[in-house]
Amino acid sequence: MNPPLARALRGAGIDTIDVAARLGVDPKTVQRWMAGRMPYPRHRDALARLTGWSPHDLWPALPRPVEPATQRDExxxxxxxxxxxxxxxxxxxxxxxxxxxxxxxxxxxxxxxxxxxxxxxxxxxxxxxxxxxxxxxxxxxxxxxxxxxxxxxxxxxxxxxxxxxxxxxxxxxxxxxxxxxxxxxxxxxxxxxxxxxxxxxxxxxxxxxxxxxxxxxxxxxxxxxxxxxxxxxxxxxxxxxx
Structure with missing residues (x-):
């Protein structure tokens, strides 16, 4: 179960059927996401747009991108x-x-x-x-x-x-x-x-x-x-x- 994703969908008033219809996927796929499977990047981005949550809020274990060297590197x-x-x-x-x-x-x-x-x-x-x-x-x-x-x-x-x-x-x-x-x-x-x-x-x-x-x-x-x-x-x- 992915509690952050479940909370985000409830907060947005969206159920698994709605998500499946909007993303063009099978409802069972959405259920697997709810059970903890990581969606593909394009689906993660779509879910973030649907819920208003950031990808890292929805999936806390998601690796953080490696930032390139910046002017702050000392x-x-x-x-x-x-x-x-x-x-x-x-x-x-x-x-x-x-x-x-x-x-x-x-x-x-x-x-x-x-x-x-x-x-x-x-x-x-x-x-x-x-x-x-x-x-x-x-x-x-x-x-x-x-x-x-x-x-x-x-x-x-x-x-x-x-x-x-x-x-x-x-x-x-x-x-x-x-x-x-x-x-x-x-x-x-x-x-x-x-x-x-x-x-x-x-x-x-x-x-x-x-x-x-x-x-x-x-x-x-x-x-x-x-x-x-x-x-x-x-x-x-x-x-x-x-």
């Missing part, structure tokens, strides 16, 4: 961990920036120690691209907590201090630097409308956590949510000259 690729991101992806990301580069992390040491990346960030700042870098406050409570979670003690603070030294030329070229003491759920690396978002997993270093490569498609999407998160942390940070 996830370009998912990497199982940060070390799976091809090394040149970072330089491609920042190299394409024309307006903004944002970095939110605790240390981002892997970038600060990369001569190519630090030189690229410096040249972008010199060219007028707004470069904002938000790193963890070395003496912050949440940085100490993170070090404890990863069983590295003061190692997290040491990484941040090392990264700050490596980023001095970038800041000297015009990049803005702030230090924050927040619970960091994701590290965010943004170049205009593209982002690499390194998720955080309790007890594991960021390099072992998945990375999402996103492209902002709208003001309501996933990428915008992460960008809003960056702005919130940025607003709470204190300015620093590295």
């Amino acid at each position: 996830v370009m690729i998912v990497y199982p961990h940060r070390s799976a991101v091809p090394p040149d992806s970072w330089s491609r990301l920042f190299g394409q920036a024309q307006q903004e580069i944002d970095i939110l992390a605790y240390s981002a040491l892997f970038l600060a120690e990369d001569i190519e990346i630090s030189s690229l960030l410096r040249s972008k700042a010199e060219a007028g691209v707004r470069v904002r870098i938000a790193l963890g406050e070395p003496a912050g409570k949440h940085i100490a907590d993170r070090g404890g979670e990863e069983h590295i003690g003061d190692g997290m603070s040491a990484r941040i201090r090392t990264a700050l030294i490596g980023l001095r030329p970038v800041v000297a070229a015009g990049a803005e630097l702030r230090l924050h003491d927040t619970v960091l759920y994701n590290s965010i690396y943004r170049a205009d409308d593209e982002l690499l978002v390194n998720t955080q997993v309790h007890g594991h270093p960021a390099s072992h956590a998945p990375v999402l490569h996103l492209r902002r498609r709208s003001a309501e999407g996933m990428a915008t949510t992460y960008l809003d998160s960056f702005e919130r942390v940025w607003a709470t940070g204190r300015e620093s000259k590295a």
Whole structure:
């Protein structure tokens, strides 16, 4: 029995004989539909028109059509961990920036120690691209907590201090630097409308956590949510000259 179809026909004041006559089928065929057999697509469409119900309301198990890629699709690729991101992806990301580069992390040491990346960030700042870098406050409570979670003690603070030294030329070229003491759920690396978002997993270093490569498609999407998160942390940070 197909209760949705039965309710829809009753609501429209139509019985099986009426349906058979209007669709040009045998009444037994309609009875089989009522018993649960799926009609052919043309008959499903006709029944939807007769009852005013949508096909998916009449047959809840009907497969949903696969929607083609649209402007709302934002996830370009998912990497199982940060070390799976091809090394040149970072330089491609920042190299394409024309307006903004944002970095939110605790240390981002892997970038600060990369001569190519630090030189690229410096040249972008010199060219007028707004470069904002938000790193963890070395003496912050949440940085100490993170070090404890990863069983590295003061190692997290040491990484941040090392990264700050490596980023001095970038800041000297015009990049803005702030230090924050927040619970960091994701590290965010943004170049205009593209982002690499390194998720955080309790007890594991960021390099072992998945990375999402996103492209902002709208003001309501996933990428915008992460960008809003960056702005919130940025607003709470204190300015620093590295």
